[in-house]
Amino acid sequence: MLMLKRVVWLTSAIVLAGCSSVSETTSKMFPEMLETAPRSEHDVMHPEWADAPIMSTAKVGGPNGQYRSHSWDELETYLVNQGLDYELIPGDYVMIRLKQKIHFNTGSANVADGSAMWLEQLANFLSRQQGVDVVIGGHTDNTGTVRLNDSLSDKRAESVKRTLIGKNVPRQMIYTRGYGEYVPACTNTTQFGKACNRRVELTLIVAQ
Incomplete structure (x- = not known):
């Protein structure tokens, strides 16, 4: 419920402030949300972002997930x-x-x-x-x-x-x-x- 109130309050603030100040308003009000926002589909599938497994980049993946040899x-x-x-x-x-x-x-x-x-x-x-x-x-x-x-x-x-x-x-x-x-x-x-x-x-x- 607290989060819902924040979203409603944020929406009202954006409307009043205008489009030009959206980025500044958002960063001041919820800096912690921007820092932890999902940066990829993998993050969305794993809400425990900090504990998500690290994918190896040592090999190049094929189009169907196979790894090159x-x-x-x-x-x-x-x-x-x-x-x-x-x-x-x-x-x-x-x-x-x-x-x-x-x-x-x-x-x-x-x-x-x-x-x-x-x-x-x-x-x-x-x-x-x-x-x-x-x-x-x-x-x-x-x-x-x-x-x-x-x-x-x-x-x-x-x-x-x-x-x-x-x-x-x-x-x-x-x-x-x-x-x-x-x-x-x-x-x-x-x-x-x-x-x-x-x-x-x-x-x-x-x-x-």
Whole structure:
């Protein structure tokens, strides 16, 4: 109740004094309130401002709260230098999904020539990293039976895995999964769309 009376009295004083003297009037009447006023959202969430935990600034945070590591810095530098687009997946871990896809010819589990070079370059880079896991997702278009496409998507993922292992990426850092025709990236009604769907997607998980 006392605080309410102060607020009402302060409002009246401001109206009478005019806008030009608001700052001076406020600082004279309630200096202790200005000194302890919340300076950030964190302060508002923690009314015991003096006892609020001190946040470390030794590391730079990512957009989803992840903290940068040496492996993340090196990976990001490599992707930028190679012109490989990527997106950061929200979550507790640093997960980077490459927008560049690995493509295949119809009915084939062999990496298409247009994808082979950059995949081998990526494999060479990953072989020198100790803190990056690779998740390989295989996909197909809707040509053929569902059973055939399920098997083919697994084979495509395994084909990429063999390429990585052949460049000395540790086997235990690689995970594969086939999705068949169930997660198309493009329409299956055109030849261009089908070619788009014959793909492997890579997600890189960076240890913190």
